[in-house]
Amino acid sequence: MSFSPARRHTVLSMAAGGFFGRALIVDVDARSASGTPFELDERVLRAYLGGVGLGTWLMHRLAPARVDPLAPEAPLAFVFSSLVGTPLTTSAKFAVVAKSPLTGLLTDALASSQFAIAGKLTGHDAIVIRGRAAELSVLLIDGDGARLEPAPELAGLPASEAETQARERFGRGWRTAAIGPAGERQVRYATISHDGRHAGRGGLGAVLGAKNIKAVLVRSATKVAVADQAGVLKAAKDLRQRSFGPATAKYRELGTLANLLAFNAVSTLPTRNFTAATFEGAPKLAAEELHEMRGVARNSCASCSIGCEHIYSRKGGGSQRMEYENVFALGPLCGVSDPDDVFAASARCDELGLDTISAGGTIAWAMECVERGLIDEPWLKFGDGQALLKALDAIGERSPGLGELLAQGSRQAAARVGHGSIDFAPQVKGLELPGYEPRSLQSMALGLAVNARGADHNRSGAYEADLSGDVNRFDGGAAHVAAAIGTEDRAAVMDSMILCKFLRGVFEDPFTEWATLLSLVTGWDMDAAELRAAASRIVRAKRAFNLREGATAADDTLPARMLETPLQLASGRTATLTADRLQTMINGYYVARGFDEAGRVSTADLPDLFLDA
Known part of the structure; x- marks a missing residue:
């Protein structure tokens, strides 16, 4: 049975410009779905920025400790940011955050599409799904809340075909994020897709499949205001022009x-x-x-x-x-x-x-x-x-x-x-390595070893320093630690705002310029120092979640092959990364991050994470 209610267009109350100040918690059960508003304190929104940062905070609050990632009670969150829906280039992105069935730890993935805009304009900064439907279904969310529709006819279809059929059934106003056959069968690295783009890493499609949800459909129901409309338009024009440059x-x-x-x-x-x-x-x-x-x-x-x-x-x-x-x-x-x-x-x-x-x-x-x-x-x-x-x-x-x-x-x-x-x-913490050889990129080696998501090039792009010539890429040391932390912090902010990483080279003074963009949208008086603190907070909150789920310092490593077998280079020389060298860099990373010798977040840092807010 199709469902096409009248659409509502209202402006909901906001904690700040660009935000609604609420998440929607959707519990699906045997035959229905119920949505409950979950108020988001403005302090939390400012501390975590949205996107991956806010998703991390939500997992702390909503995921039961040591929960099986494929259990009904394990939450999966679609999270938006203050920039979604603005004219700022590359801002139409959404984050999906959950506990990974591949790693057993926190995972997040980003995708760009109109789903991000429509999802946010349901009137929520995040949509969190829990439970399990009795049969394969689709979940619809708009201004009237959440509802579940059986969809057995979508079984076994690629995500793109499921999206097409859902649009034909429910109408073109809906935007769809769907899983393919691998997600239905809970392959541990299944993806969630929309419009040919994928929230790919960590098995988020398996989490949605475990809930018997083939697709999530969202439809715009409201508008969102920004604090300084003229300022945002001017900034958007400038950023668009710079996006055509050499970077x-x-x-x-x-x-x-x-x-x-x-x-x-x-x-x-x-x-x-x-x-x-x-x-x-x-x-x-x-x-x-x-x-x-x-x-x-x-x-x-x-x-x-x-x-x-x-x-x-x-x-x-x-x-x-x-x-x-x-x-x-x-x-x-x-x-x-x-x-x-x-x-x-x-x-x-x-x-x-x-x-x-x-x-x-x-x-x-x-x-x-x-x-x-x-x-x-x-x-x-x-x-x-x-x-x-x-x-x-x-x-x-x-x-x-x-x-x-x-x-x-x-x-x-x-x-x-x-x-x-x-x-x-070829994995770290269970997540397979991307296309960067750690033995010949030793800043990247550290970034891959310590990253919360596992072997990941998007949350720790330290290869930038290796390939720039700023460090000796064959001889990891203190400079490589600083490089890994710097790229990890920048990624934490860009993934929470959310902006595309391909824009990173157009910003001459990134934290200052990003703070300006956020101030124009939200009305907050932000500066670079506050944004750097947010980056550190997001990284620490990710690690705190993983520690809660059983991670230890022993997980911060690379496959034995990388640490025991020298790499033959085309030049005829060899590249060697020893376990001792990697551990020295890891120890330096812990000190710089304020972790103890076992890689644990300091208890003195916990109030700054707003986990009780």
């Missing part, structure tokens, strides 16, 4: 795939499950080659002026959006150099709803296990594109044997296989 030229011209040849040249392109850092097939997969031979279009996210999305033609018809991380993970990491195979694998991940980094990393680990005689699947070989596709299908279906094993991710799969296979599982 974003690479992304406009070739997209993130431009990194592939550059990383290959400096021996930091992980290849064949991190056994090498250069790939002989890299030129065939490079943006430069594909742009000339297959480039068909550029596209932009909602409310974005950069246009980093590059779309390429596929063999046999159709097209595919390609980025560095999915090409790295499904190409060099698995030894696959045929672009048609990599394109097809990326498309298969989109259809199934799989995180490409975790899928590629887990399959690459399995390929090495086959080489070592630890897994009896002789067809699964490095360099075989058809084997890659077969493995992805097995994962998406959770087929008995290999599919069920690999659906767990590389850490849990290694625990089952044993025989020392955890030593070469």
